[in-house]
Amino acid sequence: MKIQDTLSNLEQKLDTTNKIKIYLCGVTVYDESHIGHARTIIVFDVLRKFLESKGTEIELVQNFTDVDDKIINRANSENTTAEKISSRYIENYYRDFDKLNVKRATNYPKATEHIEDIIKFIEKLIEKQMAYPSKNGVYFSVSKFPEYGKLSKKKIDELQSGSRIGIDESKIDPLDFAVWKFSDVEPVWESPWGKGRPGWHIECSAMSVKYLGDNFDIHGGGRDLIFPHHENEIAQSEACTNSPFAKIWMHVGMVTIGGEKMSKSSGNTKSIKYVLENWGSNIIRLFCLSGHYSKVIDYSEEMLNENLTKWRQVETCYYELIHATSEKQEEVAENIKKISIEFDNALEDDFNTHLALSAFFQLVKETNRLAAEEKLGKSDSQIIKKEFERMLIILGLSIPEMTEDKKQEIDNLISDREKLRKEKQFEDADKIRDKLNEMNIELIDHKKRTIWMKKEKIKAEK
RNA sequence: GGUACUCUGGCAGAACGGUUAUGCGUGAGCCUGCAAAGCUUAUACAAGGGGGUUCGACUCCCUCGGGUACCUCCA
Numbered sequence: 116m117k118i119q120d121t122l123s124n125l126e127q128k129l130d131t132t133n134k135i136k137i138y139l140c141g142v143t144v145y146d147e148s149h150i151g152h153a154r155t156i157i158v159f160d161v162l163r164k165f166l167e168s169k170g171t172e173i174e175l176v177q178n179f180t181d182v183d184d185k186i187i188n189r190a191n192s193e194n195t196t197a198e199k200i201s202s203r204y205i206e207n208y209y210r211d212f213d214k215l216n217v218k219r220a221t222n223y224p225k226a227t228e229h230i231e232d233i234i235k236f237i238e239k240l241i242e243k244q245m246a247y248p249s250k251n252g253v254y255f256s257v258s259k260f261p262e263y264g265k266l267s268k269k270k271i272d273e274l275q276s277g278s279r280i281g282i283d284e285s286k287i288d289p290l291d292f293a294v295w296k297f298s299d300v301e302p303v304w305e306s307p308w309g310k311g312r313p314g315w316h317i318e319c320s321a322m323s324v325k326y327l328g329d330n331f332d333i334h335g336g337g338r339d340l341i342f343p344h345h346e347n348e349i350a351q352s353e354a355c356t357n358s359p360f361a362k363i364w365m366h367v368g369m370v371t372i373g374g375e376k377m378s379k380s381s382g383n384t385k386s387i388k389y390v391l392e393n394w395g396s397n398i399i400r401l402f403c404l405s406g407h408y409s410k411v412i413d414y415s416e417e418m419l420n421e422n423l424t425k426w427r428q429v430e431t432c433y434y435e436l437i438h439a440t441s442e443k444q445e446e447v448a449e450n451i452k453k454i455s456i457e458f459d460n461a462l463e464d465d466f467n468t469h470l471a472l473s474a475f476f477q478l479v480k481e482t483n484r485l486a487a488e489e490k491l492g493k494s495d496s497q498i499i500k501k502e503f504e505r506m507l508i509i510l511g512l513s514i515p516e517m518t519e520d521k522k523q524e525i526d527n528l529i530s531d532r533e534k535l536r537k538e539k540q541f542e543d544a545d546k547i548r549d550k551l552n553e554m555n556i557e558l559i560d561h562k563k564r565t566i567w568m569k570k571e572k573i574k575a576e577k
Numbered sequence: 578g579g580u581a582c583u584c585u586g587g588c589a590g591a592a593c594g595g596u597u598a599u600g601c602g603u604g605a606g607c608c609u610g611c612a613a614a615g616c617u618u619a620u621a622c623a624a625g626g627g628g629g630u631u632c633g634a635c636u637c638c639c640u641c642g643g644g645u646a647c648c649u650c651c652a
Contacts, residue, residue: 273579342649379650467591470590544610
């Protein structure tokens with residue numbers, strides 16, 4: 116598999132024969148997660164599921180930043196503690212992402228639970244004279260790390276002139292960034308240098324090295340983290356361990372809305388909660404995977420609607436497959452194999468989910484065509500279903516299971532309707548159909564038989 | 578201002594130095610008692626502007642322009 120690496124700006128080969136270790140920068144838990152967060156995490160979820168489906172073991176570590184000015188501010192404004200705020204939004208995170216059918220990471224380390232590791236990490240940096248304590252905190256000395264800027268392709272001297280945030284006089288160099296900030300206000304921890312809390316970037320360095328080792332395979336996150344966050348992480352980590360940090364840096368493009376970046380600070384976010392309620396997880400996932408991960412995607416109801424149409428085709432495909440009875444056969448295996456290879460090739464080539472989805476929809480179309488022509492044979496449908504389900508799992512799409520009782524009930528109603536139709540009592544037959552519709556069961560009348568499908572209820576539909 | 582990414586048909590969105598992906602939408606048709614769903618078929622000669630390299634460029638190079646992101650809040 117090849118993945119475009121931000122650091123080298125080249126496609127890098129990912130060796131999938133051994134375990135793959137991934138560190139993904141998660142969210143700062145001070146507010147509801149939005150579709151932008153969802154995209155990044157869904158991209159990595161599909162990557163992980165794809166690799167796992169190939170038998171590659173994955174260790175995915177994703178942090179929660181649970182100590183940060185924003186959390187503290189929020190706590191102050193709500194008259195509560197930072198801990199309560201962060202634990203509330205961690206809960207909400209799980210609520211949202213479980214619904215989005217994102218497989219839980221191997222580990223979700225929190226900054227506040229790794230203060231000791233962070234302190235040890237800083238101690239090492241000071242020992243190596245890569246960091247120094249000062250009046251307001253402990254700072255990383257950027258000038259001592261000559262490769263600083265290599266990820267974001269920034270030049271140190273240009274950065275200095277561009278830094279416009281109030282310069283802290285206690286820093287030796289304005290570019291130096293805090294690894295430890297002195298403070299007396301909760302949450303604070305004791306450290307060899309004084310009471311305070313960790314800087315933003317240090318947690319990821321300390322925790323990734325702790326869980327994944329000095330070097331690991333993929334470090335991921337949103338594009339907006341390239342600078343300063345990931346730049347600083349590289350500097351700290353490599354300064355500390357003296358070895359190359361992540362092998363591949365994989366950055367996911369932003370979600371925009373009306374062409375503007377979606378972000379909490381611009382107040383133009385669509386929360387996952389809101390979009391889940393209105394569109395559901397399958398449509399969100401299709402939407403998030405509809406473009407190449409590295410590019411911007413623009414959020415709009417129109418696009419979600421387009422994916423709704425597609426989702427209906429997927430549902431139809433599934434129910435056609437499970438209801439296939441035709442004895443006719445068409446040699447389907449070869450074509451399915453072709454589509455399957457196309458799907459895999461797309462993902463192996465810099466994780467092109469758009470092309471993979473094209474392949475998936477080819478399979479859906481092909482199935483629906485066969486069904487429409489009454490050519491979907493039982494054994495063929497088994498072949499297709501196997502592949503369909505494989506793709507469904509990788510993409511993280513899900514069609515809810517129905518209980519046997521429910522299925523029986525539906526079948527009974529359908530045969531009642533059949534009788535009425537034969538007797539040309541269409542009004543009564545339609546009543547049954549309406550009743551089923553109310554249960555979100557849609558009937559598909561084929562020439563000789565009727566099948567049913569359970570349509571996912573989409574609040575935003577029509 | 579610097580850096581990166583980006584500009585493809587009404588919309589979304591790929592690939593490749595030579596073949597007008599594909600999906601949505603739209604029109605027509607098939608199926609049906611009627612619908613719905615689905616299917617079939619038709620429909621766009623598209624590449625930000627201008628140069629250049631080439632037998633040939635959407636693809637490579639130059640240049641001009643637009644957009645977005647980042648330049649110590651950010652997924």
